[in-house]
Amino acid sequence: MRLFKQILLLCFLLASVTNYAQKTKSELITGAFRSADIDEFVKTIEQQTNYTFYYNRAQFDSFAVTITVTAMPLTELLKTVFQYTDFNASIDNEHHVFLTKGVSIVTTLAAPGSTNRNDSLKNARLSSNQNNGKPIIGAQTFANDKLYQIGVKTPGSNEGTAVVSLYVTSLKTQEPLSQSSIGLDGKDDVATTDSNGMYRLVLSKGRHIVTINSFGKKAARRQLIVYADGLLPVEMEDEIRVLEDVLVSTQRNINVNRAQMGSERLNIKTIKQVPAVFGEADVLRVILTLPGVKSVGEASTGFNVRGGGADQNLILFNDATIYNPSHFFGFFSAFNPEVIKDVELFKSSIPAKYGGRLSSVLNITSREGSKTKYSGTAGVGLLTSRITVEGPIQKDKSSFIFGARTTYANWLLELLPKNSNYRNSAASFYDFNLLLSQKINERNDLYFTGYASKDQFNLNNDTVYGYQNRSLSIKWKHVFNSRLEGAFTTGHDSYKYQNSSEENKINAYKMGFDINQLNLKTDFTYTLDRTHIIDFGLSAVYYKLHPGSFVPVGQESLVTPNVSSPEQAAESAVYINDRYDFSNKFSVSGGIRYSMFNYLGAQNVNVYAAGLPKQESTLINKVSYTPGQVIKTYHGPEVRLSAKYSLTKSFFVKGSYNTLRQYIHMLSNTTAISPTDIWKLSDLNIKPQFGEQFSIGFFKNFGVDSIETSVEVYYKKIQNTLDYRSGAQLVLNPHIETDVINARGKAYGVELMVKKRIGKLNGWMSYTWSRTLLQMNDPNIGTPVNGGKFYPANYDKPHDATVVGNYAINHRFSLSLNLTYSTGRPITLPIGRYYYGGSQRALYSDRNANRIPDYFRTDFSMNIDGNHKVHQLTHNSWTIGVYNLTGRKNPYSVYFTSENGVVNGYKLSIFGSAIPFINYNIRF
């Protein structure tokens, strides 16, 4: 298509020579243009004359004119304005003006003979309306040799620098290709494209050669002549047939090129290679193999990053906040692997655009559907099945991708022994994803994401548990000009759970909790030049939370309805971040985020006597607030600083300092996230959490950057994290502040990592030594845990080592191995026992003074792809493997319980043997 357009433009050029020569009745124009863009320029002329202009706006994006004219004929004006440029204007007899951009550079192409001027005119109108097109096959070879002109040749356009925005897409699917490697003038790997396939290359004006490499694509080369800022779309042709939803990026040099530290990006292909229990690729399981990320145990999805709590992770799925990222008691994560593109975890220097949680940001991005053809995948596993369908809605302009997943675990429950009480149980979950994307034009993109997940289970027809996440978001990306681009996002997220029990008619109840949030976000990126990029934006979140309801079910139920009044709050933030490279060696990223939290009415607020422990007895007053009234405001700056210094070309030092604030807290007195945990907003009595982290890291690459090694050290302080009084009642407690205790924490550690991203053998090895300690230092509490001394957090596992390896024997067959070792987590063991109520009972004292035995696990899997022939109806693949290959009985917990009058100690393992799995995937 592009070629076709070029040809048409060429025709015009030829035609315009004659047009200009023609004597047209020129009309007179008066006006003052000050840096007027093409639209303004044309509009002014069209208002004063009866001429109609035709032009491709994108081609004129760098056009700006400053001129003052009085009664100047149109031809004269056009001539003056375009004199030193490569723009051309041609005028026909029907008062049409066609503005085109220099195409004379196309010298290798024979001009097609079109002598009929009316024909070319018709085609020209066509071309001016069609900005998007798919190049015809063979265009790439041509494109590699062609000289592209960026910007307009004007006087002085050979001096200084210009920003060339590269936009790398797949020729076949039009999907943007992130992490494509960009080379400049013979140097490889100067930069990589971002997740939108974009990179702003800052160049000296003049001639350059840009090379682009993207995995599975033919290398592309572009010869440029740069006069001014401009856009260079690059479409990459497939090299060999790779299955198109597997987006593999080269990702070389990522670790070191940014001042950013403590972040990891994993694409779905990597995630799929890591063996997972039941064979279902699981985003969160893979995250747990990264250094600095831990969990309390096997059946928990909550994860802990560098000593932070499970509620201190911001989990984003296409900008939507996901409150409960797990299915089925944590055995599966709530993200369908077939729709995920990549996953990025920030654990140290968190970009200023994110906020609201202390420990980390897990950013999960979904794929865009193919804009060219319909396709789908289906997968069958032991416990789950999934299907994905994608395709264009309007070819080359808009697309959809839809994914669904469900379980059929009920058959397993049916297999339980007859005399167990759980045969009548049922468990089910599902999740849906829908992503619509629309390319309005080259400057505007619109995305819609819908996400829903639900879990429901009942045990022996008694209590029914259910929880669900729902999210909708709309994102509009707009390129203002080649230096400024922005994204506007709005969305609604909700999480709720509902439990009910109707077996006992007198006590039949329904219990529920929900949290809803409305988000509004604008993010801008302004590129001054290659060495200087500024990000800024605003965000606002409105929370509405129903802390709990307990209502009767049925006529006979005597349950008193107990509905806590809803809580509402607004969290808003403004941020600016400046990335600046002082030199090739030294770059700095400094940002500040100012966040403000307003706890809003209507609400009745408990006021306690100052300086006394918050107890029911010290409750002195209850104050009523009207709807929308601000009850309490917390605000403060958050600092995000990081710097990089290159000691040699492949050896870097990075340092960072971050502070964060968190205004929403998860209340849970269990070790892991459980479906009855609730969230609580900061209010008059519960202060926001505050965290700060220092970290320093050394990065060294070997080979041609194929082996990356790193050492990172961190120290972190957390204030006002919540712990609970013994026997705290968290749900439906009208004075929850009397049951929670402020604690502070400190965490420190060293993370070592060796990573090989590319090659037949790839993977990573990591080792972490870290400690996480908590302390109840509030003087207003009577008996603090461990007498107010520091005690280890539940997820404090000092030693942690992981090996994740993948070996591709050939294109169709690969082997993966995963080894994990960690110190056992701390537990509270009894210090003695006593006799009470007809039984011996265990006596507990200091919290978390002991540990369960160490953890070790080996997983193995084989990935077998069907043949890679292009033209076949379906492509098949198998994943076969074994989870916990050595069958080691890793203890999940150690506990003591009174049975038949005596205290017995038990060790509980979730997987007591090796678990084989098989998964079948079909792609159509």
Added chain:
Amino acid sequence: MRKVWMVIWVVIIAIVWVGCKERFDPKIPSSQSNYLVVEGFINARGFTTIKLSRTVAIKDSSKVKPELNAIVTIKGEDNSTFNVRATGKGSYVSDSLILKPAQKYRLQIKTTTGEYLSEYVAVKQTPLIDSISWKYKNSDVEISVNTHDQQNNTRYYKWDYEETWEIHSAYMTYYEYKNGAVTPRQSFDEILKLFYCWRNESSQRIIIGSSAQLANDVISSAPLISIPMHAERFSVRYSILVRQYSLDRKGYDFFSMMKSNTESLGSIFDPLPSEVTGNISCVSNPNEKVIGYIPASTVNEKRIFISNVPSRFTLDCQPTYVANNRDSFRVYYDMGGLLPYQAEGTPGPIKGYYSAYPDCVDCTLRGTNVKPSFW
């Protein structure tokens, strides 16, 4: 709620069917905990029984370490005092008392090492038990209690129970083996006394319930105990005596915490074990830990009998035929531990004896042959 999570945990383990639970004895550093444990309640109408003991190291061989020689007194806010006298083994019992409903009472304990006081508590009047009901739940018999308080005053309840059930030997034993010879038993009463017995068991778990979330103070089918229907308890006749106490909110919290600390299944959804603090403290050393909560209430009890559960319980007692000669006796009776119960060959010369293990023929080894007064 927590209990259900334990149940869920069990299901998870069952689902992955390879999960496993095994006995585990971690090396716990031995500590010298020697805290006073106080169990009991101030009975507003009747005998008050208080049991005093001490905590022991987890590996200690003794079951209970009773606290002897303490002086225990019930004290009223009106300065009234009532002695609770030691009856041995750490038990202390008062006279049958009638305490004033409007007064508050507490317990004073003076041991050789210190003086302990419980907090003053109001006397709560415990409502009557409406009924003890039972039903099948899968293959279990679930026994539960129903009660209500018209005045809506009680709200927090605690129960315990005594089970009694009749047991039978597998065989009536007409012969006895003594001094190397088998002789017929002389009295039919003796034969019956080895065949008909009764067993007793007390509750070992903490059972509490609350109607705090209901509009009326009604306890409907609060489960007390769940027994497999084919258990020996239902093989003949079963009886349960349920005692009902009332608690205040603080007492309820204390027992629910003790329950979750010591009777949990160890799932991740359980709260972490935490320290239990009751309403008793040491006067001379307020930081000394004392385990126990002393409420004051009246107590009500109710007994039911269950005899129509179609239990398929049988004792695993295969008869062994032992020939009537000294060598066989030596092998089976002296060395093998069997006992004869019936002769083969009568009338006429006895060829041998049907024999079984003592448990199968002598029910007194498993219970008592004294018929309970209520039977």
